[in-house]
Amino acid sequence: MPGFIESLLAAPAVAPALLIGSLVAVTSGVVGVFVVLRGQSFAGHALGDIGTTGAAAAYLGGLPALYGFVGVGVLGGLAIEGLGERARERDVATGIVLSLMLGVGALLLYFMTQRTDATGGPVAILFGSIFTVDPSIALPVALFSLLALLLLGFLYRPLVFASVNPQAAQAKGVPLQGVGLLFMLALAIAVEESALVAGALLSTALLIGPAAAAVRWTRQIGAAAALSALLGLLAVSVGIALAYQSYFWPPGHRGWPVSFFIVLLVLTEYLLARLLPARAARRPLPRRKEAA
Amino acid sequence: MRNLDPLRVHEDSVLDLQGVAVHLGGRAVLQGIDLSLRPGEFVGVIGPNGAGKTTLLKIILGLLRPDEGTVLVAGRDVRAARSLVGYVPQSFAPDPDLPLRARDLVALGLDGARWGFSLGGQRRRAKVEEALGWVDALRYADQPVGRLSGGELQRLLVAQALISDPRIVLLDEPLANLDLRSQGDVVALVGRVAHERGVTVVLVTHDMNPLLSVMDRILYLARGQAALGTVDEVVRGDVLTQLYGHHVDVVRVHGRILVVGGADAESLTCNTCDS
Ligand SMILES: Nc1ncnc2c1ncn2[C@@H]1O[C@H](COP(=O)(O)OP(=O)(O)OP(=O)(O)O)[C@@H](O)[C@H]1O
Ligand SMILES: [Mg+2]
Numbered sequence: 001m002p003g004f005i006e007s008l009l010a011a012p013a014v015a016p017a018l019l020i021g022s023l024v025a026v027t028s029g030v031v032g033v034f035v036v037l038r039g040q041s042f043a044g045h046a047l048g049d050i051g052t053t054g055a056a057a058a059y060l061g062g063l064p065a066l067y068g069f070v071g072v073g074v075l076g077g078l079a080i081e082g083l084g085e086r087a088r089e090r091d092v093a094t095g096i097v098l099s100l101m102l103g104v105g106a107l108l109l110y111f112m113t114q115r116t117d118a119t120g121g122p123v124a125i126l127f128g129s130i131f132t133v134d135p136s137i138a139l140p141v142a143l144f145s146l147l148a149l150l151l152l153g154f155l156y157r158p159l160v161f162a163s164v165n166p167q168a169a170q171a172k173g174v175p176l177q178g179v180g181l182l183f184m185l186a187l188a189i190a191v192e193e194s195a196l197v198a199g200a201l202l203s204t205a206l207l208i209g210p211a212a213a214a215v216r217w218t219r220q221i222g223a224a225a226a227l228s229a230l231l232g233l234l235a236v237s238v239g240i241a242l243a244y245q246s247y248f249w250p251p252g253h254r255g256w257p258v259s260f261f262i263v264l265l266v267l268t269e270y271l272l273a274r275l276l277p278a279r280a281a282r283r284p285l286p287r288r289k290e291a292a
Numbered sequence: 293m294r295n296l297d298p299l300r301v302h303e304d305s306v307l308d309l310q311g312v313a314v315h316l317g318g319r320a321v322l323q324g325i326d327l328s329l330r331p332g333e334f335v336g337v338i339g340p341n342g343a344g345k346t347t348l349l350k351i352i353l354g355l356l357r358p359d360e361g362t363v364l365v366a367g368r369d370v371r372a373a374r375s376l377v378g379y380v381p382q383s384f385a386p387d388p389d390l391p392l393r394a395r396d397l398v399a400l401g402l403d404g405a406r407w408g409f410s411l412g413g414q415r416r417r418a419k420v421e422e423a424l425g426w427v428d429a430l431r432y433a434d435q436p437v438g439r440l441s442g443g444e445l446q447r448l449l450v451a452q453a454l455i456s457d458p459r460i461v462l463l464d465e466p467l468a469n470l471d472l473r474s475q476g477d478v479v480a481l482v483g484r485v486a487h488e489r490g491v492t493v494v495l496v497t498h499d500m501n502p503l504l505s506v507m508d509r510i511l512y513l514a515r516g517q518a519a520l521g522t523v524d525e526v527v528r529g530d531v532l533t534q535l536y537g538h539h540v541d542v543v544r545v546h547g548r549i550l551v552v553g554g555a556d557a558e559s560l561t562c563n564t565c566d567s
Contacts, residue, residue, distance in 0.1 A: 037390065154407055161404035164392060167381035168452065171353045172405040173374050215389050219436045224391040 008244055016135035017240050017258075023138070024193045025206065025232035027145040030152060030225045031190035032211030032232075034183060037163040037221070041208050042091055043080055043184075046098040047191040048203035050076035053105030054192075055125045055200065056112055065125060066137050069192035069200075070144060076101055077188035081181050127199035127257050130240065141193055148189040155182055160221055197236065198259040205259075206232060209266030213273035235265035306331050306460050306492045307352060312361035314347055321347050323516045325361070329492050331459065334483055335520075336503040337496040339513030345496045346382060348513070349462045352494070353379055366459050378453030378461035378491075382468075384445060388438040394448050395420050395433045401452035423455040424448075426485045443474035450482055460492040467497050475502045482506075500527070501548050527551065 008014055035044050054072025055065040076097050084093030109122045124132065152159070161169035162179045170176050195203040214228035239261035246256040305328040312325040322344045329335060337345050350356040351363055354370035365373035378401070386392070399420045403410055410416060424430045427447040432440060437448065446466050453461045463482065467475045479495075483506035486493045497503065500510060500523070510526050512519045514535045519526045526532075527549055532540040536553065543550040 033391075037387075153409060156409050157400070157404050157406055160392075160396075161400045164386065164390065164397070165381070165384060165400065165452075168379055168384075168401070168449075169404060170355060171374075171377070171379040171381075172401070172456075174405045215391050218391045219393050219434070220396065221391050 005241075008241055011244060013131040014240065014244055016133070016138060017130045018237060020133065020135075020138050020141050021130055021197050021236040021240055022233055023141050023145045024190075024197045025210075025236040026229040027148050028190045028194045028203075028206045029210045029214070029229035029232035031148060031186050032207040032209075033214060033221065033225045033228050034152070034159060034163060035187060035207060036211045036215050037160075038183075040090075040187065041204065043077070043094045044187060044191055044207050045204040046080070046094045047073050047077055047188050048195050048200045049098060050101040050105075051192045051195045051203075052125050052200040053101045053108060055195070056105055056108035056122070059112060059125070060108060060115075064134065064137055064140075066140060066144075066193070066196055069195050070189060072101070073188040073192035073195075074185060077184040078181065081177075081184040125195075125199070126201050127259050130197045130258050131243070131255070133196065137196075141196070144189050144193060148186040151182060151186045155179055155186075159183055198262050199257075202259045202263050205263045205266045206235070209263075209270045210235065213269045216273040231266075231269050235262050235269065239265055304331070305329055306333075306366055307494075308362070308364040308367075309351075310362050312351060312358045312363060314344070314351065314356065314358050316347070320516050322351075322358075322513075322518075325518050327511065327518065327520050329460070329494070331492055332487060332490045333508045334486060334493045334503075334506050335495070335509050335511055336500055336507040337494060337511045337513060338498070338500050343513040344516055345513055346464055349379070349464055349494070349496065352460075352462060353377060375456060376459045378456060378458035380446075380449045380453050380461070380463040380466055382464040382496075384449060386438045386445075390436060390438040392437050393434050394429060394437055394440065394444075395424060397437050397448050398423050398429075398451045398455055401455040419455060423451040426454065427451045427481055441474075442469050443471075443477060446470065446474075446478050447481065450478070450485070454485060454489065454491065457489075458491060460494065461486065463493070463495045465496050465498070467499070467502060472502075475499075479503055479506055504547075504549070523549070 035041060051069040051073045054068035054070070056068070057072070058065050058068025079097045080090065080094045083097070084090030109125070112122050158169065158174045158179050161172070162174050162176050166176055191203050191207055194206040198206050210231035211224070211228040213231055214224045218224040218227055239258055242261040243255055243258040247254070249256065307327070307329040309325050309327045312322060313320065314322040325348070337348065339345050347356065351358050352365065352370065354374060363370050366376050370377075399410070399416070401423075402416065402419060421430070421433075424433050427450050429444065429447050429451060432444060437445060440448070449466070450463070453463070466478055466482070470478060479502045482493055482495065485491070495503065500507070504523065507523065509521060510523050512526050512532065512535060514532075515537060517535055519531055519535050527542055529540060529542050532542065532551060538553070541552045543552055
């Protein structure tokens with residue numbers, strides 16, 4: 001085992017993959033808790049898909065995919081939030097923005113396939129490219145993560161209030177729209193970063209899975225966010241290790257996709273949380289005191 | 293609007309509405325509402341569905357601007373008086389998995405609108421503890437809110453609304469979905485806490501009977517109009533007949549009051565019956 005870990009860390013693409021993956025896992029884990037609280041999984045998933053359009057455009061323009069993902073994701077997120085104020089409107093708005101962007105994205109992905117030098121491009125965008133990504137992208141990823149986490153730190157109390165009890169929050173002067181818009185920014189960053197790791201199609205898994213498990217295991221939002229980040233870290237690092245190991249596996253000895261392992265691990269965490277609700281809250285409440 | 297005792301309009305009132313009218317969707321939802329509430333007063337707001345009860349609360353909260361008239365809270369414009377108003381919204385049903393303890397929910401009423409994290413602190417914790425004590429919720433203070441009963445949640449919301457030391461607290465149908473005994477408990481608790489703290493209570497409900505022992509005045513809303521006075525002044529056949537615009541009888545049985553409308557107003561009969 002120590003031998004495996006040593007050789008894992010010594011492999012050239014693994015250390016940057018672990019670094020970038022960890023940054024992404026923590027950001028997605030923390031943001032994901034609020035996505036679960038606010039019931040915005042659909043928007044989160046849509047942002048991943050929308051990001052493909054940006055990534056394809058960035059690719060065609062010779063830029064790192066990250067900038068395309070984040071740029072278009074942020075615009076898409078703001079459009080979704082701006083178009084739909086209430087939860088139901090927001091789902092409709094999400095659907096509309098999603099289909100529009102996917103249409104453009106399909107065209108761009110098609111252009112990519114026409115370019116002979118771009119054989120791996122569409123696959124990297126859709127399924128992740130953590131081992132092939134340029135290590136120098138770690139710095140912008142770190143900065144984006146920092147931005148998203150600072151934003152959440154700034155929003156923390158009004159965001160909790162607005163997510164839990166919006167009418168009371170509004171009455172207390174919480175600007176629901178402003179909070180929603182700023183949260184969307186953090187969400188777009190988290191989703192698009194994890195698209196880089198797990199691929200656009202599976203970025204939701206990293207966003208929702210650890211958070212949904214953490215929420216069942218904790219009774220405070222801060223604790224849920226910490227646990228969610230930890231579960232995300234676990235899934236990403238074990239996933240990367242397994243993907244590295246899979247280079248020795250059939251069929252082609254070319255390695256299985258990291259996203260497969262990550263999603264499998266995230267799903268396991270979630271199922272465990274469903275099966276073993278470890279939260280001490282399960283203990284029965286003391287008997288209700290008779291009215292005095 | 294009939295204010296049946298003009299002498300009750302004082303200058304030191306906590307809430308003043310004058311000539312308030314609201315139009316929504318091209319319809320007058322409220323019109324000509326005048327009212328003035330004293331410190332520490334408990335006012336029950338009764339009226340059929342769609343009478344404008346929630347709309348009235350939104351105006352007092354400054355979430356809705358009236359098309360006509362003025363609204364003053366403690367003599368100030370509502371927007372400047374936000375911190376003086378506590379609010380318990382009409383519906384609150386947290387997800388069973390929500391990772392939020394009872395005490396965290398209450399704390400939101402204290403500083404939930406401030407940016408950033410709470411730095412915790414002894415005083416904040418003590419304040420939350422105190423508010424939990426007001427509503428007898430200390431025993432489930434550390435339970436996640438998603439697992440609490442309707443009555444337990446309602447107490448927490450009352451604590452959340454009162455923790456910021458408001459002058460007036462608005463409760464929108466806090467008794468809905470509670471059994472008769474919990475209704476009695478919540479009403480008694482709101483009445484007691486408000487009385488002790490000198491807070492004016494405006495409580496919206498469909499059934500006035502649980503309020504009869506604590507309510508100082510009743511605000512009866514129908515057809516966008518209001519009648520304000522004591523129960524004996526307002527809940528009378530002639531007053532309500534005029535308010536509703538058709539014949540209404542008021543029946544008193546076993547210390548309970550039933551408002552009985554004509555055949556065309558079935559909802560009236562049910563408003564004040566036990567469901
Ligand atoms: N945004 C809106 N646009 C148009 N009409 C509205 C709007 N909000 C409320 N209304 C109408 O105003 C009327 C009063 O609504 P309100 O919610 O104040 O009633 P309510 O007395 O609280 O009823 P309930 O007992 O059902 O809670 C209703 O007829 C409602 O349809
Ligand atoms: Mg209402």
